[in-house]
Amino acid sequence: MWTMPPADTVLHVLLPVAAAAQAMTAALAAGRRSMDWLGVCLLGCITALGGGSLRDVLLGHYPLVWVENPSYLAITIAASLVTIAIARVVHRLHLAFLVLDAIGLVVFTIAGCDVALELHESLPIIIVAGMITGCAGGVLRDILCNDVPLLFRSELYASVSAVAGAIYVAALWLGLNHDIATALAFAVGLAFRLLAIRFKWDMPKFVFTDERR
Amino acid sequence: MWTMPPADTVLHVLLPVAAAAQAMTAALAAGRRSMDWLGVCLLGCITALGGGSLRDVLLGHYPLVWVENPSYLAITIAASLVTIAIARVVHRLHLAFLVLDAIGLVVFTIAGCDVALELHESLPIIIVAGMITGCAGGVLRDILCNDVPLLFRSELYASVSAVAGAIYVAALWLGLNHDIATALAFAVGLAFRLLAIRFKWDMPKFVFTDERR
C-alpha cells in the first residue's frame, strides 16, 4: 500500500530546492548586471538565505539556519555556479524557473510561519514572519542590483505569501492536522502564484505626482 | 484645576501618531514610484517601524516593538491606505504633513533614547540610539525607492535628531524631572526642525571630484 510521506518531511526536502531556486533567479539577475562569479555566488546566497536570516534577526531566533547548517551555503553557491554554466539553455527552462521560484516562495513562507509558531508569536506576527521569509530575499536581491524592489511594484508575490501564510495558520487554528495544513497552504499558494503569472493578475497601483517636492 | 498630563503619557500617545506620520510620507514616496497597494503598505510599515527595529536589533533589545505590539502594524497599514484614499487633497495638507513628520522625528528620537537609557548604555550610544530610531526608517524608505538617502544629502534632519537627543540626555543628567526633559527636548527639537524647513537651513556640503577612479 502506498502511503503519502508526512508533509513535514516533504517540506524539509523542498527547503533546499527552494533555496536553490531563489539562488538561481538571483544568479540570472546578477548575470544581467555582468557581475563576476563571486558576485553571482554572493548574490545567490544573500537572496536565498536573506529572508530567513532577516526573520531570525527580527525575532531574535538564534542561531540562524545557515549558521547552524552551513550546507545551505554550499547548496546556494552550487546553484549559482550551475546557473552560470547552463545560462545558455536557461531561456528554454523559463517555465521551470517560474515554477521553482513559486515553489520556493510558498515553501519559505510556510517554513517562516513554523518558526514564528515555535516562538509562540501572535497571529499577525506569524503571517509577517512567513512573508519576510518568502519575500525579503528578493527585496535584498533587487536592492543589491540597484532596482526598486519588484515586490513593491508589481505582480502578486507578497500577496501570495500572505495568503499562503493565512491559510496555513487558519487551517491549524481550525484544528486540522499539521500535514494537511501544510499541503493545503502549499497547494493554494502555488496555484495562486501560477495563475497570477499566467493571467497577469496585478493589484491596483497608487500613482501620486507632486511638483512640490 | 488643570494639570498637565505627564510627558511620558503624551509621548505614548504621540508614538502611534509619529508612526502614522512616517508611514504617510512613505506612502507618498511609494506613490511617486507607482507602487501597488501592497507595496505602499509594506513601504509604510518598513519606514515607520524600521528605525526602531534597527535600534533594537543593534542593541539586542528583544522583542521588537511591533512584534510585542502588532497594533503598530495595523496603524501603519491603515495610515498607508488612508494616504492612498486622500492623495488628491494631500497637496493642501502639505504643511500638516511636514509638521507631523517633524513631530514623528522628535518623538521617535526621544523614545529611542529611552530604550538605550533602560539598557544602561553609555552617553554616545544613547544619542546614537535616538538618531537611529528617528532617522533610519527614512533611510530604508529611500533605499527601497532607489534614491540616495535624503538624510545624507540635505536638510537638517539627522542633526535635529542629534540635538533633541543631546538636550534630552543633558536635561536628565542635570537632574531635571523626566517630564520636563521630554518636554524640553520635544519643544527644542520640533522648533529646530520647523525653523530649518522654513528658512531652508542646511549644512555645508563636501564636494569631491576625482577622475582617478
Place this chain on the structure above:
Amino acid sequence: MWTMPPADTVLHVLLPVAAAAQAMTAALAAGRRSMDWLGVCLLGCITALGGGSLRDVLLGHYPLVWVENPSYLAITIAASLVTIAIARVVHRLHLAFLVLDAIGLVVFTIAGCDVALELHESLPIIIVAGMITGCAGGVLRDILCNDVPLLFRSELYASVSAVAGAIYVAALWLGLNHDIATALAFAVGLAFRLLAIRFKWDMPKFVFTDERR
C-alpha cells in the same frame, strides 16, 4: 635584543587604523555625491562599523563592538572630517589610501574570524564571518550611494578576504601559533590585494542577457 610584539597586539593597534581607512574611503564616496558634512560622517561610520555590526547581529554576538566601545564612533567621525579637510591633497595620497584600505580589509577579516572562533562556529561560518566583517561595510556604502556594490562587479576584494580567512583558519588548524597565523594571513592577504590592484587581476564575469523579462 629586539622582540617582535605579539601579532594580537599589532592587530588591536591596526583595528582603529582599519576603521579610519574604511571611513576615509567612504567619505570620498560621499564627497562624490555632494553629501553634507553630517552625511559624510554617517556614511563613514556605517561603512567602517557596518561589517562588524552585521557579523555580530547575524551571529547573535552582543554587545556590538562600537556599542561596547564608542571610541570607534569618535575615530570614524574624526577620520571622515579629516578627509573633508584634506580632500585637496587626497589625489596625491591615492596610493596611501589603497594600501590603508587593503590593510583594513585584511585586518577586519582576521578580526571577524576571531569572533566566530570565540563562538566555536564551524569552519565555513568562520570564513564567512571574516568576509562579512571585511566586505559588508563597503557593500552598505555602495547601497547608500545608490550604486551596484563594487564588490559584486569587479576586483578581487571579497576573494582576498576569503583567501586571508582560509589561510588564517588553516594555519590555526595546523597547530601554528596564533601570532604566526595572524602574520601569515595578514601578509598573504595584503600582498594578494595589492598585486590584484597593481596587475588589474579580475575574475571572469557572468554576462546574461534575456529579452524575456
